[in-house]
Amino acid sequence: MSNLQTRIVTAIVLGAVTLLLTWFGGTSFTLLAIVMGAAVFHEWVALTAPRQTTFSRIFGWVWFALTAALLLWGASASVTIGVLVFGAAFLAPLTWSACKGWSVAGLLYAGLPMISLSLLRGDEPFGFTAIIFLFAVVWATDIAAYFNGRAMGGPKLAPRFSPNKTWSGAIGGAAAAIAAGVLVASLATPPGNFIVPVLALLLSVIAQVGDLAESWVKRVFGAKDSGRLLPGHGGVMDRVDGLVAAAVLLYLIGAIFAEPDVPSAIFFGM
Structure with a gap:
């Protein structure tokens, strides 16, 4: 089986499981978000091992587990996010000389998307729509950018961070994300709202920025x-690098303009 075929099979299996748990929502989806966050944190700690200490590893895992427990318990957003941020702020001065912020960045990089995804889904009627919208935009960006970039080539997007990504891929990914976002939103909300394509574009851009940022981290530490963990895709971070960034942005928008x-209540007004 070629690498592309392995990549497609893995994506289909993961996508099916993810969509099923998204449909269930509640604790099932929260557990999915926690497992994803834990996998991301594990890979981050391993990847940045030269900038980790025994204390930063132990404290990071303890604080991540505490944050996950608050999510499962149903604590409010302010409490859960506040505890995570407090832990990162507490860790920063204690580990800065040895870790230079990498331990703190990892805790936030794994914890904030975990919280964002769980709260976006919640148990609300529009929680399912919000997550499917997010998935559609990010997945469309990823797939279209990959195939459009390979087919058209052209100028590199950010060769210092990721030598294979092109402007043609980025533009194709953004266009596909807008189409996917409008399609998903039209199934749940009245069509014709200009906010939907704008939101889809913003999420696509931030997803691609997240992809580039993760590529930059890997280059810093000399990792391919x-x-x-994921055949054909590498690690979990390689698979969700765009999703984690887009999830946090969508949550922030929802928190500001809704609650x-x-x-996800923001989708009532779309």
């Missing part, structure tokens, strides 16, 4: 992949 505890 973040791990080997921090029910961010």
Whole structure:
């Protein structure tokens, strides 16, 4: 089986499981978000091992587990996010000389998307729509950027961070994301709202920025992949690098324009 075929099979299996748990929502989806966050944190700690200490590893895992427990318990958004941020702020001065912020960045990089995804889904009627919208935009960006970039080539997007990504791929990914976002939103909300394509574009751009940022981290530490958990994709971070960034942005938008505890309520007004 070629690498592309392995990549497609892995994506289909993961996509099916993810969509099923998204449909269930509640604790099932929160557990999915926690497992994803834990895998990301594990790979981050392993990847940045030269900038980790025994204390930063132990404290990071303890604080990540505490944050996950608060999510499962159903604590409010302000409490859960506040505890995570407090832990990162507490860790920063204690580890800065040895870790230079990498331990703190990892805790936030794994924890904030975990919280964002769980709160976006919640148990609300529009939680499912919010997550499917997010998935559609990010997945369309990823798939279209990959195939459009390979087919058209052209100028590199950011060769210092990721030598294979092109402007043609980025533009194709953004166009596909807008189409996917409009399609998903039209199934749940009245068509014709200009906010939908704008939001899809913003999420696509931030997803691609997240992809580039993860590539930059790997280059800093001389790694090709973040791990080997996913056949054809490398590590979990390699698979969700765009999703984690887009999830946090969508949560922030929902928290600002709707409610921090029910961010998916923003879809009522779309």
